[in-house]
Amino acid sequence: MKTLDLVLPDTRYPIHIGQQLLGKVELITSHLKQPRVAIVTNTTVAALYLEPLLRSLEQAGIDCLPVILPDGEDFKTWDTLNQIFDALLSHRCERGTTLIALGGGVIGDMTGFAAACYQRGVPFIQIPTTLLAQVDSSVGGKTAINHPQGKNMIGAFYQPQAVIADMDLLDTLPERELSAGLAEIIKYGLLGDEQFLGWLEQNMSALRKRDKQALAYAVEHSCKMKADIVAQDEKEQGMRALLNLGHTFGHAIEAGLGFGTWLHGEAVGAGMQLAAEASRQLGWLDQAQVARVEAVLKQAGLPTVAPALGTARWIELMGHDKKVEGGEIRFVLLKSLGHAVVAKLPAAILEQTLNSRFVGNIA
Amino acid sequence: MKTLDLVLPDTRYPIHIGQQLLGKVELITSHLKQPRVAIVTNTTVAALYLEPLLRSLEQAGIDCLPVILPDGEDFKTWDTLNQIFDALLSHRCERGTTLIALGGGVIGDMTGFAAACYQRGVPFIQIPTTLLAQVDSSVGGKTAINHPQGKNMIGAFYQPQAVIADMDLLDTLPERELSAGLAEIIKYGLLGDEQFLGWLEQNMSALRKRDKQALAYAVEHSCKMKADIVAQDEKEQGMRALLNLGHTFGHAIEAGLGFGTWLHGEAVGAGMQLAAEASRQLGWLDQAQVARVEAVLKQAGLPTVAPALGTARWIELMGHDKKVEGGEIRFVLLKSLGHAVVAKLPAAILEQTLNSRFVGNIA
Ligand SMILES: NC(=O)c1ccc[n+]([C@@H]2O[C@H](COP(=O)([O-])OP(=O)(O)OC[C@H]3O[C@@H](n4cnc5c(N)ncnc54)[C@H](O)[C@@H]3O)[C@@H](O)[C@H]2O)c1
Ligand SMILES: NC(=O)c1ccc[n+]([C@@H]2O[C@H](COP(=O)([O-])OP(=O)(O)OC[C@H]3O[C@@H](n4cnc5c(N)ncnc54)[C@H](O)[C@@H]3O)[C@@H](O)[C@H]2O)c1
Ligand SMILES: [Zn+2]
Ligand SMILES: [Zn+2]
Numbered sequence: 001m002k003t004l005d006l007v008l009p010d011t012r013y014p015i016h017i018g019q020q021l022l023g024k025v026e027l028i029t030s031h032l033k034q035p036r037v038a039i040v041t042n043t044t045v046a047a048l049y050l051e052p053l054l055r056s057l058e059q060a061g062i063d064c065l066p067v068i069l070p071d072g073e074d075f076k077t078w079d080t081l082n083q084i085f086d087a088l089l090s091h092r093c094e095r096g097t098t099l100i101a102l103g104g105g106v107i108g109d110m111t112g113f114a115a116a117c118y119q120r121g122v123p124f125i126q127i128p129t130t131l132l133a134q135v136d137s138s139v140g141g142k143t144a145i146n147h148p149q150g151k152n153m154i155g156a157f158y159q160p161q162a163v164i165a166d167m168d169l170l171d172t173l174p175e176r177e178l179s180a181g182l183a184e185i186i187k188y189g190l191l192g193d194e195q196f197l198g199w200l201e202q203n204m205s206a207l208r209k210r211d212k213q214a215l216a217y218a219v220e221h222s223c224k225m226k227a228d229i230v231a232q233d234e235k236e237q238g239m240r241a242l243l244n245l246g247h248t249f250g251h252a253i254e255a256g257l258g259f260g261t262w263l264h265g266e267a268v269g270a271g272m273q274l275a276a277e278a279s280r281q282l283g284w285l286d287q288a289q290v291a292r293v294e295a296v297l298k299q300a301g302l303p304t305v306a307p308a309l310g311t312a313r314w315i316e317l318m319g320h321d322k323k324v325e326g327g328e329i330r331f332v333l334l335k336s337l338g339h340a341v342v343a344k345l346p347a348a349i350l351e352q353t354l355n356s357r358f359v360g361n362i363a
Numbered sequence: 364m365k366t367l368d369l370v371l372p373d374t375r376y377p378i379h380i381g382q383q384l385l386g387k388v389e390l391i392t393s394h395l396k397q398p399r400v401a402i403v404t405n406t407t408v409a410a411l412y413l414e415p416l417l418r419s420l421e422q423a424g425i426d427c428l429p430v431i432l433p434d435g436e437d438f439k440t441w442d443t444l445n446q447i448f449d450a451l452l453s454h455r456c457e458r459g460t461t462l463i464a465l466g467g468g469v470i471g472d473m474t475g476f477a478a479a480c481y482q483r484g485v486p487f488i489q490i491p492t493t494l495l496a497q498v499d500s501s502v503g504g505k506t507a508i509n510h511p512q513g514k515n516m517i518g519a520f521y522q523p524q525a526v527i528a529d530m531d532l533l534d535t536l537p538e539r540e541l542s543a544g545l546a547e548i549i550k551y552g553l554l555g556d557e558q559f560l561g562w563l564e565q566n567m568s569a570l571r572k573r574d575k576q577a578l579a580y581a582v583e584h585s586c587k588m589k590a591d592i593v594a595q596d597e598k599e600q601g602m603r604a605l606l607n608l609g610h611t612f613g614h615a616i617e618a619g620l621g622f623g624t625w626l627h628g629e630a631v632g633a634g635m636q637l638a639a640e641a642s643r644q645l646g647w648l649d650q651a652q653v654a655r656v657e658a659v660l661k662q663a664g665l666p667t668v669a670p671a672l673g674t675a676r677w678i679e680l681m682g683h684d685k686k687v688e689g690g691e692i693r694f695v696l697l698k699s700l701g702h703a704v705v706a707k708l709p710a711a712i713l714e715q716t717l718n719s720r721f722v723g724n725i726a
Contacts, residue, residue, distance in 0.1 A: 009373075010372075010373070078441060078445070082441070082510075085510055085512075085516065085517060086512070089510060089512035089513055089516060090512070116519065117480075117517045117518060117519060118516070118517065119516060119518075120505065120506075120507065120518045120519055120520055120599075121519070121520065121598070142483065143483075144483065147445075147448055147452060149448075149449070149452035149453070150452055153448065153452060153481070153482060154448060154480045154481065155480060155482075155483045156479065156480060156483055156484070156519065157483055157484065235484070236483075
């Protein structure tokens with residue numbers, strides 16, 4: 001097991017990465033204020049991992065309240081959040097009760113937001129069960145639910161007490177979800193570490209075969225990069241925005257097709273390809289570098305051609321993104337492979353990018 | 364105008380107290396990130412004060428989005444909160460939009476919580492229009508909505524950019540609401556400043572006649588005391604609990620009669636009387652001091668006899684309070700007038716208190 005430390009102005013917490021961590025109950029119990037937890041999970045993950053976690057916590061004398069939510073992004077809503085509050089209140093959970101998020105990013109985001117709001121804040125621990133959640137959503141304290149008018153529009157910055165990333169849990173993850181997680185891992189290479197990008201190119205097939213050592217290294221390196229960025233900019237006022245590489249295009253894809261059609265990571269994959277292409281048109285990358293992005297995304301099983309939404313619709317969808325500031329669209333672009341910056345993209349280049357070979361033709 | 368500074372580890376903000384402040388638009392504009400605000404208020408307050416505020420902001424070139432909610436504690440719910448989110452999203456408000464709470468504690472608590480959650484946090488400014496909100500709810504950053512299973516159960520600690528307390532707004536406040544605000548003011552005297560208690564005894568009739576100088580002094584002194592306490596304990600881990608003097612009994616009254624039957628301040632008034640009586644039974648106060656509490660509450664137009672709920676029901680209602688820790692009921696009690704402490708009350712003394720002359724007989 002490796003342990004990273006995320007150090008913030010007000011708090012710090014460990015990110016544990018390894019195997020067989022679900023049984024290491026002291027990783028949890030050492031953070032509890034009272035011997036009482038609520039384990040928030042969904043039907044899919046509960047069927048796989050709730051029992052072993054319950055067993056080891058109960059053996060350690062911890063009173064556990066399981067809260068099992070329906071599975072899916074469609075349920076990342078106030079109504080589902082309220083199921084958590086109902087359960088906590090029905091069982092008279094107090095401010096010392098710790099919430100444990102056992103699941104992917106949806107469960108992690110909702111549980112974190114519930115923890116932020118329940119009685120104005122109770123502690124919580126992240127046990128991410130998807131690769132995406134292990135390298136991205138569980139680290140850094142962004143929590144949220146969706147609003148009918150926008151994804152992740154209602155939320156909080158609220159940090160967990162600990163993150164426990166167990167590679168063994170990835171054995172059961174569907175192939176597509178694994179690839180979606182790889183998109184965020186590739187993102188770290190592209191935005192800030194060309195050497196890591198090289199490592200990924202070398203080790204992609206091991207990762208896709210779920211080699212535990214390779215996965216643990218990729219998760220550790222990704223978390224370290226994210227932790228470094230978050231430590232410098234917890235509330236997303238500056239450089240944390242770099243983590244949105246591929247995401248402005250990606251969100252447009254998700255929203256344009258209807259959320260859930262493409263996985264978030266798939267949309268981010270195609271979005272990073274578009275960011276690379278836009279960067280080439282600005283003269284920052286060359287053809288070979290764009291091709292290198294394309295190749296590593298394909299190796300990871302990710303799409304590199306975004307769906308045809310029509311230029312006007314693309315721009316409308318991107319304009320409705322949280323990252324709009326004073327009405328201008330700002331993008332995360334690549335000065336070079338391994339060096340992302342935030343920049344405004346001239347409308348002409350944006351349109352050319354949306355008419356490049358990385359966007360499908362409308363039939 | 365007097366200005367106090369609330370200094371916290373992460374932030375600081377001014378509390379302006381005076382007259383004719385609604386026209387001093389620079390108190391607001393100096394805090395704006397973008398020339399855009401959403402003014403959240405309710406139907407009652409909007410009819411009285413929205414126009415003048417709108418006018419002065421619009422003259423200063425600020426784009427204003429009024430969000431007018433229904434009036435009352437019954438509407439301090441997720442559904443009403445969502446009306447704020449709907450309005451903000453429909454108008455594509457961004458992270459730089461400042462929310463302004465124009466109203467009493469209900470509007471302040473909801474607007475603050477909306478600001479805490481909208482896109483994970485936007486700035487907000489409090490313009491409290493009730494005496495209670497001026498001396499209590501607008502200062503200190505506690506925000507919340509109610510849950511069917513408990514009041515203020517869902518919320519956040521989230522500090523405003525500024526508080527603007529204009530005495531002129533109190534002219535239209537109903538008598539009962541004025542008295543309810545006085546309860547919280549008396550609370551400051553009882554919990555930490557016997558001299559201020561003396562001042563209140565001397566000036567109560569001026570306060571009830573809404574003498575602006577007297578009101579401004581009382582608000583300023585109360586805010587100063589609250590600011591000092593909050594500065595030492597923002598997240599309510601220790602001494603901030605002293606601000607709950609009278610509140611454990613008070614919440615039981617509110618919940619037992621059904622919220623809204625008694626005003627919060629009225630319940631706190633009778634609750635402080637019970638806290639004083641319990642303190643006497645512990646040997647901390649004498650009869651004369653209990654009578655002094657009774658007299659000042661009566662001067663303020665507040666009840667000193669709590670409704671008969673039945674001892675078992677009282678205890679049940681108090682057990683369901685947020686301040687329960689590890690199953691024991693802790694009370695804020697008076698070591699002397701002007702010196703509150705948190706203590707566990709022996710069950711026998713609690714029962715005697717609930718059978719004292721400060722609780723009505725069940726008919
Ligand atoms: N907070 C952040 O910083 C942040 C960052 C990125 C993404 N997100 C959010 O994360 C969410 C996406 O997360 P996700 O990709 O993990 O999706 P997810 O949580 O929906 O999980 C994907 C699917 O895999 C299933 N699953 C989870 N673990 C499994 C396992 N071990 N074995 C088998 N199946 C398993 C889930 O039940 C679900 O059906 C989005 O809502 C997104 O907004 C948040
Ligand atoms: N956040 C905190 O620290 C804190 C502290 C104490 C109370 N609170 C909360 O505050 C709320 C109670 O606040 P409140 O007592 O201000 O009640 P309120 O907000 O309901 O206001 C009382 C009534 O007065 C009306 N009103 C407001 N200003 C007026 C004016 N200037 N002229 C005429 N009418 C006016 C309102 O419309 C309402 O009908 C409760 O929800 C309580 O939980 C919060
Ligand atoms: Zn992402
Ligand atoms: Zn109060």
